[in-house]
């Protein structure tokens with residue numbers, strides 16, 4: 001479990017990153033920040049594209065930044081939007097690759113709405129490596 005101080009820091013990182021979101025089509029900027037087991041924080045933003053399917057979410061940008069730096073264990077991820085929107089299915093699946101115990105913290109920009117739960121609650125019956133290998 002993370003401390004309240006760490007949780008607040010993670011939310012603040014996601015909120016701060018949000019200013020770099022590239023969201024000219026949806027006008028729905030998203031900031032995310034992931035806390036690794038090593039104690040580092042990687043942030044991310046949504047990056048849209050005129051070819052809509054090439055858009056990527058803030059959560060996956062944060063996770064991919066961390067993974068590309070050698071991180072594999074995640075304690076928590078914070079996601080900040082104006083209305084405390086929930087992570088999409090693709091981001092849940094990408095997070096699930098690294099464990100279902102990751103704490104997912106969903107917050108609004110004004111911190112009036114904050115929810116948190118384990119990834120396993122957000123993505124029950126997740127598809128994973130055991131499904132590929134039958135164990």
Ligand SMILES: [Zn+2]
Pocket residue numbers: 057058059060087088089090091092
């Ligand atoms: Zn997503």
